Amino acid sequence: MNFLVLKFGGTSLVTPELRERVASKIIAAKNEGYVPVVVVSAIGRQGDPYATDTLINLVKQANREPSEREMDMLMSCGEIISGVVMTATLQTMGCPAVFLTGAQAGIVTDNKYSQARILKVQPNNIIKYAKEGYVVVVAGFQGVAEGGETTTLGRGGSDTTAAALGVALNAAYVDIYTDVEGIMTADPRIVTEAKALETITYDEICHLAHEGAKVIHPRAVEIAMQKGIPLRVRPTFSDGPGTLVTSLGEVYKGSIDITRDRIITGITYISGIAQIKVNSGADGFQQQRRMFRALALAGVSIDFINILPESVLFTVQDEIAEKAVKVLENAGYAPEVITGCAKVSAVGAGMSGVPGVIADIVEAITKNGIQILQCNDSHTTVWVLVRREDMESAVRALHRQFKLAH
Template sequence: MKFLVQKFGGTSVATPQGREMVAAKVVAAKEEGYMPVVVVSAMGRNGDPYATDTLINTVKQINRNVSPREMDLLMSCGEIISGVVMVATLEKMGHPAVFLTGAQAGIITDNNFTEARILRVKPEAVLKHAREGKIVVVAGFQGISEEGEITTLGRGGSDTTAAALGVALNAEYVDIYTDVDGIMTADPRIVSDAVAREMVTYDEICQLAHEGAKVVHPRAVEIVMQKNIPLRVKSTFSDAPGTLVTSSGEVYKGTIDITRDRTITGITQIPNVVQFKVNTNGGEGLKQQRRLFKGLALAGISLDFINVYPDQVVFTVKEEVAEKATQVLENTGFVAEIIPGCAKVAAVGAGMTGVPGVMASIVDALAKENIPILQSSDSHTTIWVLVRQEDMERAVRALHRQFISGA
């Protein structure tokens, strides 16, 4: 059997019209000779009756300190409702289908409630029903621990479920269906002329996802990379071809110089971050820095955008933990210059490796818009700049114009 794993997000399955479009995609795959395995998220978004956030808010109104174990039992309900409704939709159209929870589908996880990691997949039940000619619909975002406890996989967990099943079934493709036409060159809500990329590399999409693009979870990409299974990002609501995510060799096949193809694949942004500048001068700079980082780590504060100098450490944190970070620094004797209201903007592209002048072009684009750069860093595939939050959208548009739409 040629398996095709198709994952549909909450907006895709939220309405009867959307579910009919989902069913049409599934049936089309079957008619093309694939055995579709369908992974569904909970229906809708916060405020919709069966959305995960709605379920969470229902119990949080009673008690904000419900245990993670009970929260996982509650959060797993959304995908179960969605999956059964999807089976009903397919069977109404004359296509035999069966629903499996994450546990029934063999998604075995660790016991880290609300943020579980998949340990392995035992796909025997999926294979059994597929051999019987049934379309298998699986609840995304959930699994079962080795102790028999229901667990959930954290945000983006349905993508992870689809990827893990794709690897376990040696699928031809893993398709992630969303409400956009593929991996966009920028957020279309900010850049009106953003377009979908035809192909991107695994590394590029991982970086784009880590830096704010929300189309696919980076953990899912890392999983399909294990067997080099192609991943496609498509829209439920159109027939656009979408974006193929595969190895760099496939993306740049036949290209003599990839820099002539493209330098930058996309521009992303992460809002609501706070910059800290901490002086660590004196004769014991390294000891001071060790004490600083250890204190923040023990407090469970995740740092980003870290620059370390002989007499200063610069880093950012998410806005919601800035007050806690400030308290930790004060309690350990450090004085910090704090700049709230910042945003991280990234230019991502495998084609920038070894290409001179990329940073010069970034500085040039932002200078034309009078946007100060508060901090910068780079890797082989990404250059990050920190800007004021009020400048974020202008910065994204300026970089998109510099590297993509105006190129």
């Protein structure tokens, strides 16, 4: 069977008109010879009556600290409501459809409430109904622990559900529908000339997602990549082709020199960051080990680490900066802190081994009068730390420097 997994987010399902548009896309896929399996998120966003955040706020009126078990049962309701309504819409349009919860669809997880990870998928029910001619609609974001308890998968859980089903069913594609035209070269709210990419590698989109791009969850990409299932990030509100996420070889098929084809793929950012600098003295590495151990024991997660013989730089989220400082002071250090920073990232599989990338990045940012507080790189990403007020200018400067609008 030629399965196609289609995932629709909550903003695609808010009104009857939007649900009919979604149903038309599902029916079109069926008419093209695919066997559609549809994954849905909860309808709408915070403030909408059936959105997950709305349900959470409802129970917290009765108990500000409800148990994790009951919270997972509650949070799973949004996708069940969404799935039943979407199934009814398909049926009304003459398309046989059936709804399955995560448990009924065979999504088996560990027992970590609110952040469960999928252990295996047993898609027997899906295959049975598909053979009977039904479009199967599955509740995203949820599964069942082996003891029978309802679990939820955390942020981006519906993307993860779709990818896991795509792997289990050996789907031709996993289509992630969003309210943008695909994976963009930058946030179009900041860079008006940002464009949708035709193709991108698994590795590139994972880095973009980890560094702030919110179109698809990196865990979903990692699952699809394990079996080489191609992902397509597609627009709900138009008929555009979207962006194909696949292997490096497929992205650059037919290219003579990939380093000249596309050095940088996209620019993204994360704000709300604090930079911490600690002078560790002559006994640098010994002191740094002690410092990192103190932070770890206090549960402080750090990022963007630069280690020098007598000092260390790293970042934390702004909201835990005060805690990190207290931990360090209690350990005998005198940290220097800059709050209100942002990490701007340039991502591209083609940069590896190409000289001059860092030079171009530094030139683009500094000639716009922006101070670089910190810089680091890997084989596919260069990160720069700037002040929050300079973040949007830095994103635009890098987008221009690497001609991503062309």
